[in-house]
Amino acid sequence: MDRITLGNDEFEGENNAYVLHDGDDLALVDTGIATTEVREDLREGLAEYGYEFSDVDDIVLTHFHTDHAGLAGEVQAESDATVYVHEADAPIVEGDDEATAALDERRREYLQTWGIPASKREELLGVVEAVTGLNETHPTVTPIEDGDTLEVGGHTLETVHAPGHALGLCCFEIAGRDEAFVGDVILPVYTPNVGGADVRVERPLETYLETLRSLADRDYDRVWPGHRDPIEKPTERALTIIDHHRERTERVIAVLEEHGPADPWTVSAELFGELEGIHIVHGPGEAFAHLDHLVHEGVAAVDDGEYRLTAGDVDLESVVSTAGTN
Structure with missing residues (x-):
């Protein structure tokens, strides 16, 4: 090989x-x-x-x-x-x-619901089309x-x-x-x-x-x-990456604590700053992944695309767990 x-x-x-x-x-x-x-x-x-x-x-x-x-x-x-x-x-x-169109449509829907500005959405879609x-x-x-x-x-x-x-x-x-x-x-x-x-x-x-x-x-x-x-x-x-996501979850929680209800684009800006090119989808996508996880773990709720905390002290180990690893 x-x-x-x-x-x-x-x-x-x-x-x-x-x-x-x-x-x-x-x-x-x-x-x-x-x-x-x-x-x-x-x-x-x-x-x-x-x-x-x-x-x-x-x-x-x-x-x-x-x-x-x-x-x-x-x-x-x-x-x-x-x-x-x-x-x-x-x-x-x-x-x-059909599969390509479905992926494109789903991406466009997420770009809008994540709160990405129209100019940035168009920039991102241009990159995707070119690639x-x-x-x-x-x-x-x-x-x-x-x-x-x-x-x-x-x-x-x-x-x-x-x-x-x-x-x-x-x-x-x-x-x-x-x-x-x-x-x-x-x-x-x-x-x-x-x-x-x-x-x-x-x-x-x-x-x-x-x-x-x-x-x-x-x-x-x-x-x-x-x-x-x-x-x-x-x-x-693999365990280091799990730890990384636990730390990122902690940062996402801190953003919600500081800014109150926020959409994924706002959280992304706090995590990653200004984004260009393909990162216009990667940044808020990563923020969404963490926000969505917090909702499913009973730590946050979402209303009209904005996420807010619903719990006080959060056990990060239970939210982003290594359970099941040797």
Whole structure:
């Protein structure tokens, strides 16, 4: 197994494509975004191992985001590779008009209810249109689900559904090695966005916390993320991210205490300041994820898009818990 580092500056940057190969059997885990730079990075990376796009037999996608799945269609067009992605993300990766329109409509609704100013909404939607417009070729995909086993590139991968950052996000355990490809479930530098990265996810923070607890319980020796370098202590990293969200929850509570009822855009401004580009959805999306979690935990209530505290002293450990981890 080898790693190709892709020169992407979008989102978390420094995407990875993983090369699984055993003689003539060649697979990729993620492909990168469909820009000229990344396309050449992927071609040159494969060439270092003696391969071309046309040699790829299988493509395994961790999730639908374009910085992970963007080149899948182009590679498939040259190779007739089988493209695997979780069933929740499959229609979007294929470019299905109905699924794409539903995602776009849901995003627009959230942008308005989160209190994002009209000018910022238009700026964000322009960025989204530009990024999604890079995908001129969509693949035909083979949907997979939790527990499915894939025989690709001379390796056996077990699919582990890991939603939160994205509805269809999956890890892929590598048989015979206590390791996994984890996409954006955990990252070595940044904490993956929840709430804004995929507006289809219900109860985004709790869903992501459940995924983090599950990953910690699996206690891998090493994981291979969608961005940057491998993570040598993934259980520790998962628990650190849970701690991060507990601290962020505390900050959200403090904002509500100081400002009274507030919408996600107002809370986001207190947490992250001025936002531009894709972060226009990531900031208030993350604020919403925490506010929504507080409502479900009985700590807050929401009226006409504004959130207010309904409890005094809050037990943060019970609200953002590590319970269930070893």
